[in-house]
Amino acid sequence: MNRSHVLSAAILALFGACAQAATDPVALSFERMLKHTPVTTAPAVPANFGTDPLIAAMVEPLRLWQSGGSSVQFARAATSR
Structure with a gap:
């Protein structure tokens, strides 16, 4: 070749x-x-669904920490759920 x-x-x-x-x-x-x-619309959620467990475990502690909480408060919020 x-x-x-x-x-x-x-x-x-x-x-x-x-x-x-x-x-x-x-x-x-x-x-x-x-x-x-x-x-662009929000996903459908049942009326009696309550708090999303992922939001409660991950997002809410971050929101608390960003709003001026200390790292100790962040750790407590993350482990209390």
């Missing part, structure tokens, strides 16, 4: 890899997801 054969084989291999990536269902689903316009 001469240099032109090697070059054309490499180009064909690259085109094959690109064509395979274009038909990859996972890559296509990510592409659709990233092109999708984000929803």
Whole structure:
């Protein structure tokens, strides 16, 4: 094989890899997801749901800490739940 054969084989291999990536269902689903316009409405929550456990465990202690609380208060709030 001469240099032109090697070059054309490499180009064909690259085109094959690109064509395979274009038909990859996972890559296509990510592409659709990233092109999708984000929803601006809040998700539906049942009326009697109460406090979200993730918000209570992660966000509320951070809010307390940011509002001037000390790190001790932050640690107490994080471990009290």
